[in-house]
Amino acid sequence: MKVGILGIQGDFDKHRKLLDDLQTESIVVRYESELSSIDGLIIPGGESTTLTHIIRRTKLMEPLKLFAEQKPVFGTCAGLIMMAKSVDDYRIEPLGILDISVSRNAYGRQVFSFSETIELSDIGKQSFATGTFIRAPRIKSLGTTVEILAHYHGEPVAVQEGAHIGLSFHPELDNELYFHKMFLAECESKINFTDKSNVA
Amino acid sequence: MSKGIFEIKVGLAEMLKGGVIMDVTTPEQAKIAEDAGAVAVMALERIPSDIRKDGGIARMSDPEMIIGIQKIVSIPVMAKCRIGHFVEAQILEALEVDFIDESEVLTPADEVNHVWKHDFKVPFVCGCRNLGEALRRIGEGAAMIRTKGEAGSGNIVEAVRHMRQVQHDMKSLTIMDKEELMAAAKKMGAPFALVEQVAKTGKLPVPNFAAGGIATPADASLMLQLGAEAVFVGSGIFASDDPLPRAKAIVEATTYYDDPEKLATISTGLKSAMKGLDMAEIPEGQRMAERGW
Numbered sequence: 001m002k003v004g005i006l007g008i009q010g011d012f013d014k015h016r017k018l019l020d021d022l023q024t025e026s027i028v029v030r031y032e033s034e035l036s037s038i039d040g041l042i043i044p045g046g047e048s049t050t051l052t053h054i055i056r057r058t059k060l061m062e063p064l065k066l067f068a069e070q071k072p073v074f075g076t077c078a079g080l081i082m083m084a085k086s087v088d089d090y091r092i093e094p095l096g097i098l099d100i101s102v103s104r105n106a107y108g109r110q111v112f113s114f115s116e117t118i119e120l121s122d123i124g125k126q127s128f129a130t131g132t133f134i135r136a137p138r139i140k141s142l143g144t145t146v147e148i149l150a151h152y153h154g155e156p157v158a159v160q161e162g163a164h165i166g167l168s169f170h171p172e173l174d175n176e177l178y179f180h181k182m183f184l185a186e187c188e189s190k191i192n193f194t195d196k197s198n199v200a
Numbered sequence: 201m202s203k204g205i206f207e208i209k210v211g212l213a214e215m216l217k218g219g220v221i222m223d224v225t226t227p228e229q230a231k232i233a234e235d236a237g238a239v240a241v242m243a244l245e246r247i248p249s250d251i252r253k254d255g256g257i258a259r260m261s262d263p264e265m266i267i268g269i270q271k272i273v274s275i276p277v278m279a280k281c282r283i284g285h286f287v288e289a290q291i292l293e294a295l296e297v298d299f300i301d302e303s304e305v306l307t308p309a310d311e312v313n314h315v316w317k318h319d320f321k322v323p324f325v326c327g328c329r330n331l332g333e334a335l336r337r338i339g340e341g342a343a344m345i346r347t348k349g350e351a352g353s354g355n356i357v358e359a360v361r362h363m364r365q366v367q368h369d370m371k372s373l374t375i376m377d378k379e380e381l382m383a384a385a386k387k388m389g390a391p392f393a394l395v396e397q398v399a400k401t402g403k404l405p406v407p408n409f410a411a412g413g414i415a416t417p418a419d420a421s422l423m424l425q426l427g428a429e430a431v432f433v434g435s436g437i438f439a440s441d442d443p444l445p446r447a448k449a450i451v452e453a454t455t456y457y458d459d460p461e462k463l464a465t466i467s468t469g470l471k472s473a474m475k476g477l478d479m480a481e482i483p484e485g486q487r488m489a490e491r492g493w
Contacts, residue, residue, distance in 0.1 A: 008455050009218040009239060030455060045215045046239070047275055053237035054455055057448075078215070089274060091234070104274060110298040111321045113208050134211045135276065135298070173211050 001187055004029035004038035008054045010046020010078060014172040018180055032063045040072040040187035043079030045134065045170050048104065051082055052093050061093070068097040072163035072190055074183040080166035081137050088140070098161050099143030102168075106138035118152045118169070120178070129178050131157060131169035139168060149179070163190055209323030209343035212276065212298065213407040216240060216344075216430055220420065220451050221409075223247050223434040226265075227272040233437070236447035240276040240299065242432065243269045248305045248352030248488070249435035249474065258306040260288040263295055270296075278325070283492050284310025286319075293322045299344070300324045302337075304491035305351045305434075312493065317341030327411065329362045329489060331369030331398070332388030338406055339391040345404055347428070348489040349412015352435050354476025356413045356422065358489055363410055363426045373399040412489070415440070415473045417453030417466050424457035441471035 003019055005012045007028030019026040029035060041064075043051075055061050067073070075083040075097075081104060083097040089104050107113070118131040131152060139156045142148070149165070150158035158167045158179065163186040171179050219239025224230040230241045245261045246254065260281050270277050276298035281288035283302055288309075292300050302315050304327055317324040318341035326337035327348035334345045347366070349359030369388065376384060376399060385395040397405055410428035414420055415436035423431055431454060437447045449466045456462040484490075 007218070011214040011217060013217065014214060046217075047215070047219060049234055049275055050219055050237045050239050050451070053235075053448075054452065057237075057452065091274060109296045110209075110212050110276065110323065111293065111296050113212065115208055132208065132211055134208065134215055170211065173207070173214065 001025065001039050001184070001191060002027065002037060003040050003042060003184070003187065004034060005042045005044060006030075006051075006079075008046075009050045010044040011170070011172060012042075012044045014170075015042050015044050015076075015180075018172050018175065018177065021175070022177060022180060022184065024184060032060060035063055035067050038071070039191055040074065040183065041067060042183070043073065043075040043082050044172070045077035045079060048078040048081040048087075049091050051078060052091065056093065061095070065095055065097070068095065068164065072165070072183060072186040073097050074164070074179070075166045076170050076172060077134065077136055077168060080139075080168055083164065083166045085143075097164050098159060098166050099146050100159060100166070101140045102137045103140050104137050105135050107133060107136050110135055115174070116152065118150045118157055120150050121148055126178060129171070129176050130174045131171075132173045133169045134173075136168045149182075205321065206318070206341070206343065210406050212323055213325070213344040216276070216409075217407060218454060219430050220447075220454050221278065221430065221432045222437055222447060223432075224269065225438070227268045229438055229443075230269045230273045230277075232444050233447060234273045234275055236444055237451035238275060238447065239430070240278055241269060241273060242278045242280065242301060242434075243297075244280055244305075247435040247438055249354070249439050250352075251305060252352045252486070252488075258282075260285070260292065260306070263291065266292075266295055266297060280306055281315070282306040283308040284313050284315060286315045289315050289320060289324075293320055297322060302326050302342075304348055304488045308491050314340050314492070317343075325409070327489070327492060328366065330365045330388070331373075332390045333492070334366060334404060335388070335390035335394040335398070338394055338404070342406065344407050344409060346409040346411040346432055347423075348492070349410070349414070350479065350482065351412045351488050353413050353479070353482065354415045354436060354439070354474040355479060356415070356419045357479060359410050359412045359414065359423060360426065362412075362489070363423060363428060366404075366408070367427050370398055370402055370404070374402045414450070415476060416470075417449045417463060420450050420453045421457040421463055424454060430454065435474055439474035446470050446473070
């Protein structure tokens with residue numbers, strides 16, 4: 001299995017280190033051709049305006065949407081914004097991968113950034129995780145097929161729809177492996193499913 | 201200071217990696233910078249090349265101008281305080297700027313001490329010419345380091361010198377015996393714990409950006425290939441003939457910094473870059489990089 005991390009701008013290197021810790025092969029993706037060799041894509045934190053500009057200029061919008069129709073995508077912070085169906089800001093052209101609407105910088109400027117405990121919905125081995133929110137977005141509404149993976153103060157901060165996962169915080173800054181493991185499991189099951197259907 | 205505050209400050213610096221931070225002096229310029237794909241803007245009253253030309257004392261910007269820029273853009277807004285001027289820093293924090301640059305571009309307020317940056321919730325970036333200077337600033341609480349370069353010169357030579365020096369100093373530490381580290385710390389005037397950390401990792405404990413003299417897409421790529429994780433462009437954009445295409449080109453060059461074919465396309469058809477200054481044209485006492493200790 002090989003995971004791609006969108007390397008247009010942002011903390012892609014942090015995600016890469018975390019995948020190294022999980023012994024998962026990864027590449028930084030900046031060209032359309034690189035999408036064909038990966039089993040899942042991470043859109044990291046960064047500035048969503050910058051991501052929008054470069055994605056437009058390098059004509060990656062359609063290839064990324066097409067990729068999401070076939071394989072799992074995982075986004076953190078700016079990545080979540082890019083995955084949303086709608087964003088409260090004309091400057092952003094999101095990919096519409098998750099049926100959610102988000103509000104940018106919704107907790108305020110950097111002096112209001114914070115790191116707190118968040119509550120996981122699936123209380124298995126672990127019921128809490130650390131969430132570091134940097135000028136973070138808020139999930140304002142979600143479609144009926146979207147599942148909430150974690151809450152902070154009663155609000156959804158991590159969601160999943162189909163094989164796609166989006167978080168408003170940065171597990172990559174805290175070495176929090178929970179969500180990356182979940183994403184890798186989605187990539188794994190997609191590979192197994194595709195293999196089986198090829199045989200059939 | 202409560203636990204984790206420093207990590208949150210470094211967290212924002214992490215998010216700016218692979219991006220371009222642009223100096224702007226008006227809300228209109230800030231808008232152009234955001235439209236071009238800048239990850240943040242630095243709000244200041246005069247770009248460094250004009251500060252150099254005009255002379256006089258360069259101070260923190262008028263809050264009204266900073267607020268004007270905060271209203272118009274959605275990306276982080278940075279602002280500069282004078283070296284050691286912790287009250288300018290307090291005011292900038294009260295204005296909720298996202299990053300403070302304790303900058304040699306402004307006239308220093310204290311010729312011995314820098315701001316104690318751990319006392320602030322807002323993160324700081326500081327310039328350096330070598331590893332010792334970088335680690336002293338990190339010891340004081342800087343969440344991001346940049347080269348000083350020579351601001352307002354349009355000349356990349358000093359930024360290259362400073363980035364190469366920092367990289368060289370870090371490499372030297374990684375091959376030293378444990379016994380040698382204390383002497384190295386003493387020689388470079390840096391906190392021992394940080395020297396020890398760099399000896400282990402070979403990297404700065406905070407993001408390492410480049411600034412000072414970047415004027416072309418090739419300059420941005422050069423700094424990234426030398427190890428910078430993002431770039432600041434000061435006078436290079438708005439002192440050039442056609443700022444928007446140049447700003448866009450530098451943003452794209454920062455993403456595709458290691459792809460010469462792309463860089464060739466990106467660099468094609470831009471109007472003149474800022475004229476720039478040879479270092480010999482800047483008298484010793486007037487070099488901004490010499491400010492800070």
